Amino acid sequence: xxxxxxxIIEQDEKGYFVATVPELNGCHTQARSLDDLMQRVxxxxxxxLEVQAEEDVPPARFVGVQRVAV
Numbered sequence: 001x002x003x004x005x006x007x008i009i010e011q012d013e014k015g016y017f018v019a020t021v022p023e024l025n026g027c028h029t030q031a032r033s034l035d036d037l038m039q040r041v042x043x044x045x046x047x048x049l050e051v052q053a054e055e056d057v058p059p060a061r062f063v064g065v066q067r068v069a070v
Contacts, residue, residue, distance in 0.1 A: 006062045007041055009034075022062045024048040 008020045017034055019041045021027040027048040031037040052059065 005045055008065070009037065019044075021045055021048070023060050024052065025057070025060060 005021050005023050008022065010018050010020075012018055012030075016030045016032060017037045018030045019028060019037050021041070021044075024045065025048075027044055029037070029040040029044045031040050051057075
């Protein structure tokens with residue numbers, strides 16, 4: 001059964017795209033292009049799920065993103 005995850009994508013000061021998966025603690029990767037990033041994020045999600053299963057860690061629940069003006 002396939003699961004869906006929220007992926008937050010940012011671009012750093014050097015032009016790299018950085019992906020973070022909030023539901024999986026420590027699950028992030030980076031790449032120069034969005035195509036490469038999406039391939040890498042799938043791979044890192046699989047790895048994070050394997051580690052999570054081995055360590056019997058329950059997944060976090062992604063709630064959402066909120067913008068705050070300061």
